[in-house]
Amino acid sequence: xxxxxxxxxxxxxxxxxxxxxxxxxxxxxxxxxxxxxxxxxxxxxxxxxxxxxxxxxxxxxxxxxxxxxxxxxxxxxxxxxxxxxxxxxxxxxxxxxxxxxxxxxxxxxxxxxxxxxxxxxxxxxxxxxxxxxxxxxxxxxxxxxxxxxxxxxxxxxxxxxxxxxxxxxxxxxxxxxxxxxxxxxxxxxxxxxxxxxxxxxxxxxxxxx
Numbered sequence: 714x715x716x717x718x719x720x721x722x723x724x725x726x727x728x729x730x731x732x733x734x735x736x737x738x739x740x741x742x743x744x745x746x747x748x749x750x751x752x753x754x755x756x757x758x759x760x761x762x763x764x765x766x767x768x769x770x771x772x773x774x775x776x777x778x779x780x781x782x783x784x785x786x787x788x789x790x791x792x793x794x795x796x797x798x799x800x801x802x803x804x805x806x807x808x809x810x811x812x813x814x815x816x817x818x819x820x821x822x823x824x825x826x827x828x829x830x831x832x833x834x835x836x837x838x839x840x841x842x843x844x845x846x847x848x849x850x851x852x853x854x855x856x857x858x859x860x861x862x863x864x865x866x867x868x869x870x871x872x873x874x875x876x877x878x879x880x881x882x883x884x885x886x887x888x889x890x891x892x893x894x895x896x897x898x899x900x901x902x903x904x905x906x907x908x909x910x911x912x913x914x915x916x917x918x919x920x921x922x
Contacts, residue, residue, distance in 0.1 A: 714745060714778075714787050716761060717890055719816050720768045721872040722809065724892035728899070736899060740808065742795050742856045743863035743873065747785025754779045768890065777819020787823040788856075789847070790815065793832045795856050796847035802836035810835030878902040880909050 729738050751757035757776035765773055778787075790811045797807040814820040814831045822828040825844065833840040846852060863873060870888030876898055877883045882905065884898045 714790060715871040716764055716774055716816055718872045719812050720764060721890035724890060727892045728895055732899060741859040742791045744788060744791055744860045750785040751779055753781055774816045775819035778815040778821050780821055780823055783823050789825040790822040790828040791856060792847040792852055793828040796843055796852045797832050797836050797838060799846060800838050800843060802838060807832045807836040878906050880906055
């Protein structure tokens, strides 16, 4: 549901392709607070005009998904995306289908039935099973946990990227939608890991205390 997450999708795809086989990628749901959503379609359009120009987009996002009566409760799409993982849709296909349905086509995926229909078609999933799992306590708890993880990093902007490596380093990015700073960080981490691996090959584990 975050427009800036959608703007970051090309960077995400670029990074996944460039580091294929060397870096593991995964996504997590971080629910937006109800107050983070635009109150009206007109307000949403204003934000879309600003972000669209910043990223030099050749298309304008569609505010048709906005439903003021929901008062910022659009969790349905997030729960459906998370549930689809357990039914075999482990890549970005369902997540992207839901994002594009709302932000580019204006579909009201805050409605559970609409979100399920979009996701089931994109992921070739059983709609009945998907709906049942999306409304399960298991999925609710997992989304709550990943949202809490996001907030524990004291982040307020999306997209957010958490980059970690096997030697314990961590880099946190919030609000950036381009690949370059992320790639520079990943390259530095890979170099450090290679250095540690080389040292271990020459000298083994540290001496016992």
